[in-house]
Amino acid sequence: MNRRRITLNVNGRDHEVWAVPSDTLLDVLHDELGMADVRYGCGEGVCGTCTVLLDGDPVNGCLTLAVQAEGHQVTTMRGLMGPDEALHPLQECFLRRGAAQCGFCTPGMVLTALDVVQRLGRPTREEIRYALVGNLCRCTGYTKILDAIEEYAGQ
Amino acid sequence: MTAHDLQPHTRSYRVVGTSPAHHDFVDKVKGSLHYAADWRLPGMLHGRVVRSPLPSARITGIDVTAARALPGVFAVLTAADVPSNEIVERASGGLAELEVTMPVLAADRVRYMGEPVAVVAAATPQLAHEAAELVAVDYEELPGVFDVEAARADGAPRVHEVGNTLVSWQIRCGDADRALAAAEVVVQGEYRSQHVEHAYLEPEAGVGWIENGVLTLRVSTQVIEHAAMIAHILGLPQSKVRVIAAYMGGGFGGKEDMTVEPYLALLAWHTRRPVRMIWDRQESLVASTKRHPFIMRYRTGAGRDGTITAQQVEILGDAGAYPNLSPRVLFAAAACACGPYRVPNASITSTAVFTNNVPSSAFRGFGAMQVVLGYESQLDQLAARLGLSRTELRERNFLAQGDLLPTGERLDTCVEVAQTMHRALALLGEPPQPSGPGKLVGRGLGCNRHPYGRTIWFRDRASAWLSLQADGTLLIRSGVTDLGAGQAASLGQIAAEVLGAPLDDISIYIGDSALNPPAGGTFATRQLYMSGNAVLHAARELRERLAPVAADLLGAPADDLEFAGGRVRAHPDGPGITLAELAAACDKRAVSTAHLSTWRAQAGSFDPRTGQGDTFPDYTYGTHAADVEVDTETGQVTVLRYAACHDVGRAINPMRVQGQIQGGAMQGLGYALTEDMAIEDGYVQAALFASYLIPNARDFPDVLVDIVESGEGKGPLGARGIGEPPIGNVAATIASAIHDAIGVRPDRLPMTPERILTLLDERRQT
Numbered sequence: 001m002n003r004r005r006i007t008l009n010v011n012g013r014d015h016e017v018w019a020v021p022s023d024t025l026l027d028v029l030h031d032e033l034g035m036a037d038v039r040y041g042c043g044e045g046v047c048g049t050c051t052v053l054l055d056g057d058p059v060n061g062c063l064t065l066a067v068q069a070e071g072h073q074v075t076t077m078r079g080l081m082g083p084d085e086a087l088h089p090l091q092e093c094f095l096r097r098g099a100a101q102c103g104f105c106t107p108g109m110v111l112t113a114l115d116v117v118q119r120l121g122r123p124t125r126e127e128i129r130y131a132l133v134g135n136l137c138r139c140t141g142y143t144k145i146l147d148a149i150e151e152y153a154g155q
Numbered sequence: 156m157t158a159h160d161l162q163p164h165t166r167s168y169r170v171v172g173t174s175p176a177h178h179d180f181v182d183k184v185k186g187s188l189h190y191a192a193d194w195r196l197p198g199m200l201h202g203r204v205v206r207s208p209l210p211s212a213r214i215t216g217i218d219v220t221a222a223r224a225l226p227g228v229f230a231v232l233t234a235a236d237v238p239s240n241e242i243v244e245r246a247s248g249g250l251a252e253l254e255v256t257m258p259v260l261a262a263d264r265v266r267y268m269g270e271p272v273a274v275v276a277a278a279t280p281q282l283a284h285e286a287a288e289l290v291a292v293d294y295e296e297l298p299g300v301f302d303v304e305a306a307r308a309d310g311a312p313r314v315h316e317v318g319n320t321l322v323s324w325q326i327r328c329g330d331a332d333r334a335l336a337a338a339e340v341v342v343q344g345e346y347r348s349q350h351v352e353h354a355y356l357e358p359e360a361g362v363g364w365i366e367n368g369v370l371t372l373r374v375s376t377q378v379i380e381h382a383a384m385i386a387h388i389l390g391l392p393q394s395k396v397r398v399i400a401a402y403m404g405g406g407f408g409g410k411e412d413m414t415v416e417p418y419l420a421l422l423a424w425h426t427r428r429p430v431r432m433i434w435d436r437q438e439s440l441v442a443s444t445k446r447h448p449f450i451m452r453y454r455t456g457a458g459r460d461g462t463i464t465a466q467q468v469e470i471l472g473d474a475g476a477y478p479n480l481s482p483r484v485l486f487a488a489a490a491c492a493c494g495p496y497r498v499p500n501a502s503i504t505s506t507a508v509f510t511n512n513v514p515s516s517a518f519r520g521f522g523a524m525q526v527v528l529g530y531e532s533q534l535d536q537l538a539a540r541l542g543l544s545r546t547e548l549r550e551r552n553f554l555a556q557g558d559l560l561p562t563g564e565r566l567d568t569c570v571e572v573a574q575t576m577h578r579a580l581a582l583l584g585e586p587p588q589p590s591g592p593g594k595l596v597g598r599g600l601g602c603n604r605h606p607y608g609r610t611i612w613f614r615d616r617a618s619a620w621l622s623l624q625a626d627g628t629l630l631i632r633s634g635v636t637d638l639g640a641g642q643a644a645s646l647g648q649i650a651a652e653v654l655g656a657p658l659d660d661i662s663i664y665i666g667d668s669a670l671n672p673p674a675g676g677t678f679a680t681r682q683l684y685m686s687g688n689a690v691l692h693a694a695r696e697l698r699e700r701l702a703p704v705a706a707d708l709l710g711a712p713a714d715d716l717e718f719a720g721g722r723v724r725a726h727p728d729g730p731g732i733t734l735a736e737l738a739a740a741c742d743k744r745a746v747s748t749a750h751l752s753t754w755r756a757q758a759g760s761f762d763p764r765t766g767q768g769d770t771f772p773d774y775t776y777g778t779h780a781a782d783v784e785v786d787t788e789t790g791q792v793t794v795l796r797y798a799a800c801h802d803v804g805r806a807i808n809p810m811r812v813q814g815q816i817q818g819g820a821m822q823g824l825g826y827a828l829t830e831d832m833a834i835e836d837g838y839v840q841a842a843l844f845a846s847y848l849i850p851n852a853r854d855f856p857d858v859l860v861d862i863v864e865s866g867e868g869k870g871p872l873g874a875r876g877i878g879e880p881p882i883g884n885v886a887a888t889i890a891s892a893i894h895d896a897i898g899v900r901p902d903r904l905p906m907t908p909e910r911i912l913t914l915l916d917e918r919r920q921t
Contacts, residue, residue, distance in 0.1 A: 132851070
């Protein structure tokens with residue numbers, strides 16, 4: 001297969017990687033760049049565990065080809081954190097509210113939540129629910145996740 | 156206590172009863188936790204399983220030539236390459252079931268769609284995929300059987316030569332036939348549940364390698380003790396297999412049986428290279444174990460005052476093609492079939508039947524959750540027949556401490572189910588009004604009795620090791636595996652409570668069969684009960700050893716000492732000494748600051764012939780309540796409000812307790828209303844995750860939680876287990892609310908709009 005060198009800007013830093021055209025952004029971020037906060041959950045764009053921001057918009061890493069991300073800014077949840085792993089205020093709310101159990105959905109949830117708060121300012125609980133339909137959680141029952149996002153939106 | 160009131164309310168404890176954010180929470184919100192798939196080693200290969208596309212067939216030939224010839228392929232293994240090609244699971248401990256083993260790789264016969272036939276390892280996941288496609292298997296289709304009742308009929312195709320009835324449990328007390336004949340009222344019903352997918356968001360995954368001659372697997376598993384079975388399969392000494400459990404991205408029982416382990420083991424052992432295996436979601440949907448569909452037939456007799464006199468229960472569970480944990484699941488169903496009610500005359504039969512469906516096995520609730528729909532539906536029907544309120548009827552029949560269960564066991568802890576019922580209903584507030592014409596509203600409730608701890612004849616035990624380090628910090632080592640429910644974190648809180656080390660000074664090492672004392676797996680709502688008690692006892696024993704040294708330094712009696720805030724004090728206001736100073740003093744006096752403790756659960760035995768004996772150590776009781784609206788035009792059920800209350804004995808970490816209850820209730824709502832892992836003639840119908848509907852954030856309302864703390868559980872400090880119990884009540888609660896709204900009782904899960912419309916049609920016709 002025709003591998004080629006591409007440059008991906010992830011969390012503000014350029015990475016040069018070899019990729020074949022069929023490689024997904026998820027494959028490259030997780031397996032090549034070692035970004036464990038971008039996760040395979042279904043490969044269908046249903047569960048949202050591979051969510052990243054592409055120029056600020058949430059996309060499924062499993063439905064985006066790596067070559068499509070060239071020339072764009074990719075942000076994973078760890079890209080929200082400050083120096084010395086300082087938590088983003090939204091992550092602080094997740095921590096305080098107990099909004100994670102197994103934690104597998106958390107990075108995708110946080111990125112989608114950040115997007116809805118940035119778009120709507122102070123979204124209602126219903127608007128947050130609507131925004132999160134593409135991010136499934138099997139552990140928490142969503143209540144504490146919604147509590148965390150509402151708290152952040154109210155700050 | 157409401158969902159937003161997390162203040163410690165147990166003044167006698169400092170750490171227990173609070174909700175600190177533990178190490179695992181912090182890693183999870185940072186995204187820095189390394190799950191099973193996040194592990195990479197030099198030269199690592201990628202494994203893939205070749206699976207049967209047919210539910211029942213003879214294998215007439217396997218040709219691996221083309222697959223082996225593909226460049227970049229390192230191994231293509233079939234049954235002939237497995238040293239001991241059997242997975243032996245005697246889930247009843249050999250008490251009652253047929254002896255049937257499951258091959259690691261099918262040799263001459265496949266019994267379900269998705270059964271592993273071969274396994275490959277290649278340099279990349281894509282190459283492994285291609286190689287798997289090149290494995291040519293010739294099948295000759297055989298007749299299969301896909302329905303439990305068809306499987307029990309004379310002349311049914313045999314899934315295994317020895318027969319299709321895997322196990323049949325009987326529990327008997329009194330004379331149910333006679334009492335039913337004499338009963339003033341008898342209600343009966345048949346209730347059916349469906350195959351259900353665990354749908355943990357992390358698919359089955361792991362990495363295997365060989366280090367110092369030891370086969371090491373780091374996998375997403377609830378049970379590191381499978382190391383012994385892996386050694387058996389490879390013909391290795393048990394000392395040469397090590398299993399490390401990564402923190403799981405959910406398990407819910409689906410990672411209680413082995414998943415990737417035997418395949419990784421074979422490939423790593425054969426290639427001598429590290430191998431990673433991740434099941435595709437679509438592969439997991441087809442081939443992973445499911446929750447047993449049940450057929451439950453109930454007959455309940457009562458006096459006119461509502462006192463239950465007898466109950467007859469027949470349960471049939473679809474085990475699928477292999478035993479897995481079915482014998483134990485069906486036992487739990489039998490032991491819990493009468494719920495939290497006094498039934499003086501009972502006759503319970505619970506049978507697991509082989510079919511050519513994908514194997515069923517452990518899934519949160521483990522048989523005890525399916526039967527709630529049965530016994531609660533019977534109670535509601537009885538209330539309607541007698542013109543009694545549903546709560547009044549229940550209060551007349553609730554078990555109390557000292558009562559006998561149908562197995563002849565006496566309940567030796569308190570039963571606060573009535574309190575949970577009143578509190579759950581109170582959380583709902585005023586009944587809602589219909590939102591428009593054609594809409595009907597209803598309120599429902601469902602109570603349950605759910606065991607925590609293993610079936611009692613397994614003589615369960617768990618060990619834990621604590622060590623006070625020279626600098627006064629604390630290590631905990633425990634073989635516990637962590638599903639995400641805080642299994643490790645709660646151990647830290649218990650140790651902190653007893654030894655006074657600040658939580659930030661405690662590190663917890665878990666889930667390693669080589670380096671941790673065994674804790675048993677994380678299942679059966681057993682780890683707080685078992686490892687919680689092990690850590691509590693280890694901490695108390697260690698404190699007893701350290702206290703005389705501290706007492707000597709402080710010039711005070713050992714009994715007066717307080718261990719808190721990283722110090723030991725003789726008086727609350729005194730400076731005392733630090734734990735580091737205590738550790739140094741112990742070192743000088745050759746007093747060990749490390750301690751291993753093994754805690755044993757109460758033991759007992761069960762006689763399968765008489766249906767009498769001991770079943771489980773204890774139970775968690777609870778009630779859920781819901782308001783629903785039914786659209787009579789579309790059959791759509793909207794859950795308007797949902798409330799749950801359980802007696803957890805003592806909430807070690809109230810926020811995590813709420814999380815378990817909220818999450819369990821949400822999984823239960825999916826089970827009740829949307830989730831159906833339909834299998835037609837052995838073929839799984841949900842080929843995509845998109846076609847299996849687990850609840851999303853919009854589907855259901857928030858789950859309101861109230862917690863009762865009776866202080867009478869058998870776990871540490873009086874705690875009861877809460878992992879599984881809250882999934883049990885939900886289907887019965889929703890059925891009860893729909894019944895209240897439309898006047899007809901749903902008896903089949905999931906309660907889809909189509910089924911509700913059928914019920915509405917039936918109502919119009921009668």
